[in-house]
Amino acid sequence: MQSEPAITPELVAKHGLTPEEYQRIETILGRTPNFTELGVFSVMWSEHCSYKNSRIELRKFPTEGPRVLVKAGEENAGVIDVGDGWGVAFKMESHNHPSAIEPFQGAATGVGGIIRDIFTMGARPVFSLNSLRFGPIQGDGEAVRTNRRLFAGVVAGISHYGNCIGIPTIGGEIYFDESYQGNPLVNVFCLGVLRHEQIARGAAKGVGNPVFYVGAETGRDGLAGAAFASRDLTEESKEDRPAVQVGDPFKEKLHLDACLELLATDAVAGIQDMGAAGLTCSTCETASRGGSGVEIDLNLVPQREPGMTPYEILLSESQERMLIIAKKGREAEVQAIFDKWDLPCARIGVVNDDGMMRVKVGDRVAAEIPARALADEAPLYRREAKARPPEPPLDLATVPEVDLHAALLTLLAHPTIASKHWVWRQYDHMVRTGTMVAPGSDAAVFYVREAGKILAATSDCNALYCKLDPREGARIAVAEAARNLACSGATPLAVTDNLNFGNPHRPENFWQLRECVEGLAEMCRAFDTPVTGGNVSLYNENPDGAIFPTPTVGMVGLIEDETHVTTQNFKAEGDVILLLGEPGDELGGSQFLAVVHGRKEGLPPRLNVEHELALQKALRDLIRTGKIRSAHDCSEGGLAVALAECCVSGAEQIGAAFWLEGIRDDQMLFNESQSRVVVSVAAEDAATILARFSEAGVPAQEIGRVGGMELTAEFRHTTYSWPVETLRETWHDSIGKIMGAS
Amino acid sequence: MKARVIVMPKQAVLDPQGNAVRDALHHLGLDAASVVRVGKFMEIDLADAGDRPALETKLHALCRDLLSNPVIEDYRLELGE
Amino acid sequence: MRFAVIQFPGSNCDQDCLHALRDDMAQEAEYVWHKTDSLAGFDAVVVPGGFSYGDYLRCGAIARFSPVMAAVKTAAADGPPVFGVCNGFQILCESGLLPGALIRNRSLQFVCEEVGLRVETSDSPFTCAIPVGTILRMPVAHGEGCYFADHETLRDLETHDQVLVRYVDAKTGEPVAAANPNGSLANIAGVCNRERNVFGLMPHPDRACNRRLGSEDGKRIFQSVIDTLAGRRPAPKDDAVLAPVGA
Structure with a gap:
């Protein structure tokens, strides 16, 4: 018989249990727990397993809907009906802390864990996504080198596990910001398919x-x-x-x-x-x-x-x-x-x-x-919340005018915006022969041969917005995910979320959590996309502070027909470029302000949900007519970055010319106003399509033409021009060059 | 002068490769193989050894930082002719 | 035709191969488990991609000792086409059925992307339906696909016309370094044995058999095998035009 340590207040504290929690354990057992039992309670009542600090908030999510077969929290993963007796099980989960300590194995076992969650539901896993966040990787110095090592290690770990097991990693997102230094985020998503009767x-x-x-x-x-x-x-x-x-x-x-x-x-x-x-x-x-x-x-x-x-x-x-x-x-x-x-x-x-x-x-x-x-x-807590004073709107007078030609190149080279090709060429994103749209477009699109269904999936969260305004940032995360699906031709079905925050005992952190949950919940209702499950990761904090609040949204949609699958890159010379939504002018919280001016401030863009819903519906309807050749939403870097990506993200590059009118050129090029999508259509269809959007109450205007080998922006007084080749090289090779240099 | 570095997975860490090799050995008739662990062996030729204690300190540091991953691996350093 | 698709623990392109053969090529295809020791009744054998036995030690090093590989060797000696894709190519090299070896990519990274392939000869059961010089597009996805062989072997391969496909720039058709995804010697993407009935290649024809996936060029390799089995023998080497069916 082994002797076990005696239970002392110190031992209880070392297990992360409060005296009140310990009391509760004694009450449940009707006696003093032994050492083993104490350990068992400490893990089961940790935040990771019990969600004791977040569960009360999580109850605010909509979890029901006609397509929901297994609800959030009932099982390892939720299950959604996709028709004809088929369902999909999917979930996102974090492996942040293990990845911070050992990036390769931490990320690899994260992928392994989420895949197990899916197949223990009886579903065959068909694809994965991941949402990754690291500290800055550009430049030199100890911290930056560490960030590069973590980034390379996490990507290699995901690649190793996903490639070996033969489940394609087909998309996701990667952000770089100082707030993740020392606290990288590794959120992994997996989706599987099953017959309704197979749910385990x-x-x-x-x-x-x-x-x-x-x-x-x-x-x-x-x-x-x-x-x-x-x-x-x-x-x-x-x-x-x-x-x-x-x-x-x-x-x-x-x-x-x-x-x-x-x-x-x-x-x-x-x-x-x-x-x-x-x-x-x-x-x-x-x-x-x-x-x-x-x-x-x-x-x-x-x-x-x-x-x-x-x-x-x-x-x-x-x-x-x-x-x-x-x-x-x-x-x-x-x-x-x-x-x-x-x-x-x-x-x-x-x-x-x-x-x-x-x-x-x-x-x-x-x-x-x-x-x-x-x-x-497990005990449930409603922690103290303390609101941060709202961010003042950005005063444009304080933003000096800069060389905008250089600014676009700086943005395209920034690892958050640059092509993630260096990453996903390391992922087997084609195994299982269903990948119709490879990583890099607005959403990944996958044909599930077992079910004969085409699914689209994306993960999104602009954490800088969430830092500046947690509620609005979370609302935008859902809207952007849905918009990405719409651009791919899909109708959103449901959401899984991964809530990454700092220590909930700090009132501002808990307030961020609550605001974000409420923002997500509101928009999930608006889009009719119930939350089917997910994960909460708190304590993403080190002595330098907490991460940006990062409520990552994973959204899955259905595409009815193969011909509706739409990608972001421009297709043909002479096509007309339309901007759907208002040109906008909001620069607060933009990547332009953060990257070019070094200022992470201002009120982030506001989301008008009616405009967003109308835009997405009209876009989907028109995609179904077969007349939309490309569609790309405007997000980080605004219209200029969106148009540059339309020119260079395809296998073949093509130029474009566009014109705009506004007060300041930088505002017109780089504002991140919401509910905007760039589409291209054949010249002869342009008038009809503009009329259709107008009937649907969606602002739409012709802003340019596809063609040539330059991207040209014509304003009233100035014209900016970038050779497509330069844009391509800047955007496509940036991360590879940075990582090669490490 | 030669430095030899042997890097092995830590005792407590799972070694999937070792297990796979063990199973293959069993399959090919070596039932006696009870544990297999797969590591790395490195040989470093050193042109001018110079101050030996300083060199050894430097090599140990590099073993920890570069040649092994102390989170999951142990190393052994041998300095010899 | 009846194709055997070998399944090792850790194979992960077995389903892709089976479905390409059944759904896209309208052939019969069955899985054959690695513990099976006979391939009787099959017209052709496919060794699919993946990570057989975890690919520990070296890719294909453990797989070569499996019971089914003994059966594959017997089959290969009898003449029916044996065809290894990706990990299958590695296993065929490890087993000695094909010359050379596949080592770690020059970049030391896994690489998954579409490549251009030039068909170097029509004189094989795997390329007989494709004119020499044709450029095919299909994906690669591997970490150890750098083809290596010693000088003599390389010379032999060229002398006997055993290099069936090479990595090339998809636009110019030239075997330039930039088009080589893994550092393979002489941009070699696939080779056959001297008897020409065993073929291995790193790119995945199984992932290029459907319009949905962006390329259907893989079908032309499978079609060559099907034509061969149907008795439409490979065209003579200098004859770019294939004899019509039944002629």
Whole structure:
């Protein structure tokens, strides 16, 4: 019998539990917890597993809709109906803290975790996206070199895991800003398809059903990673080395195939991934969902290292493991399938009806906790919120006029705006032969051959807007995601979100969280896109401060017909360029102001939801007529950057000339006013299309022509001109050059 | 003078490659193979060794910063002829 | 025709190959699990891409010892076409069925993008339906695709016309360095054996068989195999025009 440390207030504090929380544990147990039980509570009641600081806010999200088959929070991932008996399961999750410590393995295991979440729903994963944020990578110096190392490591980790397992990474977004220095964000998204009747549940049902442990052996890796992810990053956390897990995509590929084969047999009563908090979380969550109890024997758990304590086995976050509740009498079938795939599989316990999660070591009881109380009754907090005074609107008089010719090139070369080609050429974005629109356009488009459906997906969040005005920034994140889908020809279906914030105990951070949640919720209602799940990552903070509030929005849409798929690049000489939406003049919070003037300030653009909805609907309707040759939304860098991208983002480059009138040229070129899209159409269709937009109440005007090998902006007094070749090189090669230099 | 550096995955860290090689060895009849761990071996020719203790300190620093990833790997440095 | 698509643990283009053959080429195709030791009843064998056995040690190093590879070797000796794509090419080289080896990309990075390929000879079951000099567009996606062979082997390959496809600039058709995605010697993208019935290439014809994916050029390679199997023998080397069906 091993001796365990005595429970002292210090030990409780070291586990990140408050005295009140500890009291609650004693009340639930009716006694003092032992060391193992304390560890189990500490991970299950960490923010990462319990959402104790955010759950009250998360209830504000719309989660219902006619297409929702599995709601947010019910299972590992939500499921949405896409018609003809097919559904899609998708979710976004963060792996920020592990990636800050070990970027390659941190990002790789993040990808592995989200993929497991999808296939344990019974869905075959078909593609991934990711939203990444790092500190600045341009220039020199210790910090910048570290940022480059983190960026390169994360990209290599995602590439390694995704490529090996054979799930294409087809899109996403990458931002660079000082606020992410030391706190990179790695948000990974995966989507899978399944028949409605294949939806698998993570519930331990049926008294007497055997509990199987499947997959890799348990080691000491990632001990208490969930608790680790729920603390600020400090110098000391670099010493938290056991918290790094190593992923094995090859093993997970076997899991994936074996699980889908197994789930097709109907021999499974419940299935759950062992992700954060490993065996602990999967055991008590399945029992809680099933309204049952589970009893397991740790002596039966395959172990990689000798001498592991119950505490270590229960809290280990070794990768590529799953818990399966088989139906009684079907054990042999389960065993046979895992044998075929050469996967270790051990029967470690049984479902019972006493509502307890009971962990034994042989005959000795190592932990005995009511499963529901542990999984679902963590304390919930409404933290103190303190609003930041609103940002004053930008006074244009304080913005000196600069060389705008150089400004466009500076923006195009900025890693946030520049082509991410250097990144996605490292991702296998074509495996599974469904990628119709490769990374780099407004949204990725994927043909799912099993279902005969065309899906579009995007992830978006302008965190600078969220910093300056959290509510408006969050509203814009949803609107922009929907706009990106509309530009690709898709109708939005649903949203998954990843809320990345600083320490919620700081009132301004909590206020940001609440504002962002309310902004997201309002717009998800407006777009009729329920939130099907997601993830909250708090404590993204180091001694230099918190990250920008970053509520990343992942949105999935459906394209009805192959002919509706639309891309952003200009297609043909002589086509007419139309600007949908008002030209706008808002420079506050713009990339132009931040990158060219070094000022991250001002009121970010305002979103008018009626205008946005009308724009997107009209755009989709016209795309369906087949007359829209290209569509690209105006976002970071405004109209000038959007037009430059239309010229250079295709396989073939082509120039364009456009003209505008306004007070100041910089304002006209680079403002980031919302609800604007640039489309190109054949010259003979222009008049009809302008009339159609006008009927739909959407402002639209002809602003230029496609053609030549220059991009030319004609204003009343000045004309600016850039050779397309220069634009292409500046935009396309920027990140590669920066990374080559490191 | 030669420096030899052996980099191995840490004992506590999963080594998927080692496990795959072990399984292949079993498959080819070497059932006795119980644990396989795959690491890296590097050989560095040093032209002018100079101040040996300083060199050794420098090499250790580089082993930690460049040649191994201390988060998941251990290294061993041998200096010899 | 009946195609075998070999499935190793870690294959991940097996489904893509199967679907390209079935849906886009209208052929019969079946998976063959790596533990199987016979390929009886199949007209042709495809070794698909992926990361067989995790590609630990070296790409294809563990796969070559699998039971099914013994069957592939037997099949190759009997003459039916054996065709390795990407990881399949690596496995065929490791098994000694093809000369040379594939090493880490010169950039040390995985590379996924569309490349231009020039067909160097029509004298093979894999290129017989494609005139010499044709430029094909199809994707590559690999981390270890840099073709390497010693001088003598390279000379042999050229002498016996075994280089079937080369990386070229898709516009000019020239095998320039900028068009070489991985640093392969002599821009070699695919080679066949001396008997000409085993072919490996790094690019993915299986990913270029449908208009939705931006290229259908991969079909021309599969079509060559189908034509060969149907008894339409490869055209003589200097004859750019193929004999009509049944002639």
